[in-house]
Amino acid sequence: MIQGHVPYLIVATDYATSCSGTCPTCVLSREERLRPMAATTPELMLKGMRAAAETYSDVGTLAVGVGRANVLDLPEGSIDEIGRVAGGVQGMFGQRDTLLEISTSLVGKLDRQTARALRLLEASGGWNADVRFVVVANTALHSDKYWKNVESFMSSVEQARGEVGEDGNGDILQLALSLDSLPDPAELASRVSYQKAPMNLTWAPAFDRGLEREGALRRMGEWIVEWYRLTADGEMDSSLVNRVRQSLRMMDSGLKEAVEHARNSSAAVVYVRPDGRWHNGLFTVLAEMDPVRFDPEADGGQMAATTPPELRRLMSNPACRDCPFVNACISSGSHRIGLMALRRFPQGTEDCPSGLRGAFEAAWKDREETRRRAHA
Numbered sequence: 001m002i003q004g005h006v007p008y009l010i011v012a013t014d015y016a017t018s019c020s021g022t023c024p025t026c027v028l029s030r031e032e033r034l035r036p037m038a039a040t041t042p043e044l045m046l047k048g049m050r051a052a053a054e055t056y057s058d059v060g061t062l063a064v065g066v067g068r069a070n071v072l073d074l075p076e077g078s079i080d081e082i083g084r085v086a087g088g089v090q091g092m093f094g095q096r097d098t099l100l101e102i103s104t105s106l107v108g109k110l111d112r113q114t115a116r117a118l119r120l121l122e123a124s125g126g127w128n129a130d131v132r133f134v135v136v137a138n139t140a141l142h143s144d145k146y147w148k149n150v151e152s153f154m155s156s157v158e159q160a161r162g163e164v165g166e167d168g169n170g171d172i173l174q175l176a177l178s179l180d181s182l183p184d185p186a187e188l189a190s191r192v193s194y195q196k197a198p199m200n201l202t203w204a205p206a207f208d209r210g211l212e213r214e215g216a217l218r219r220m221g222e223w224i225v226e227w228y229r230l231t232a233d234g235e236m237d238s239s240l241v242n243r244v245r246q247s248l249r250m251m252d253s254g255l256k257e258a259v260e261h262a263r264n265s266s267a268a269v270v271y272v273r274p275d276g277r278w279h280n281g282l283f284t285v286l287a288e289m290d291p292v293r294f295d296p297e298a299d300g301g302q303m304a305a306t307t308p309p310e311l312r313r314l315m316s317n318p319a320c321r322d323c324p325f326v327n328a329c330i331s332s333g334s335h336r337i338g339l340m341a342l343r344r345f346p347q348g349t350e351d352c353p354s355g356l357r358g359a360f361e362a363a364w365k366d367r368e369e370t371r372r373r374a375h376a
């Protein structure tokens with residue numbers, strides 16, 4: 001039982017696995033992507049959630065992720081099924097509020113998917129749950145049409161809601177990265193600069209073939225620093241910037257506190273599999289992560305990867321051994337990304353395996369500069 005208050009619990013489900021997209025580092029199998037109907041039923045999803053709910057005693061906001069691929073391209077009956085999930089989860093975790101976060105890749109006919117999103121918004125009026133959309137965008141795509149479609153969808157659902165706060169409407173843009181097709185960061189930032197709500201980066205090293213190429217980790221690290229700089233200077237709602245800055249607090253904490261922080265953050269994310277079984281996930285400075293999906297080669301470690309062998313593996317890696325950000329890295333779940341990448345480098349790496357050290361450094365310099373100015 002998780003003692004104490006969990007202010008924000010994410011319960012993510014694999015409701016849909018179908019998607020006709022081409023993200024180079026997709027964690028779904030071809031068979032899953034080709035599936036024309038939902039991957040599970042509301043009953044199995046609720047069964048898994050009920051089992052998970054026994055572990056939680058006090059939840060503030062419950063965010064139910066209706067994922068994982070393109071939910072908006074499922075048959076019409078999915079609206080009713082999502083409504084059954086929304087109805088079934090009411091009060092299940094003793095939560096104060098319920099959100100539904102519905103995933104879409106927007107691949108396929110835009111008009112049809114926008115219409116489906118608007119119907120979901122309309123139906124949610126009777127569900128006692130706010131609906132938000134999580135658009136997973138493939139940054140390997142460069143066509144203007146693709147990015148205009150993403151913008152047009154965001155704008156349509158924003159308008160349908162009517163009143164929009166300064167921080168947007170809560171819809172999330174998730175930007176999927178792959179090493180062989182990293183976009184120009186400035187071009188990507190300008191394409192998504194309209195977005196007021198959070199933007200997450202997501203990277204799945206275990207599925208990224210580009211990792212084997214010379215200098216791959218260095219390139220990823222440089223890309224992430226540039227993204228940090230662009231989105232921080234542009235005052236965009238960048239999860240990378242927000243989360244890296246927050247985790248600097250843990251820089252001078254002990255390893256024990258960093259590990260405890262990672263374990264607590266793992267307890268705030270639950271994944272329900274299509275067969276109704278569940279496990280914890282992990283917050284990272286990139287997007288939330290399902291370690292079972294993202295790290296298929298893991299052999300029985302904890303979800304937060306904080307067992308002594310896992311920590312030893314990280315801290316004996318040449319790049320990590322003297323890294324001043326190691327505690328911030330562990331507390332923020334970044335080390336989990338690093339450990340996945342390290343599976344491709346049995347001899348270790350001189351470059352940061354998570355690609356995030358440069359972002360920690362940039363955030364640290366920003367913080368020092370702010371402090372210097374405050375004392376000047």
Ligand code: SF4
Nearest residue numbers: 320323329338352357
């Ligand atoms: S930031 Fe990078 S180099 Fe530093 S501990 Fe984490 S993975 Fe290792």
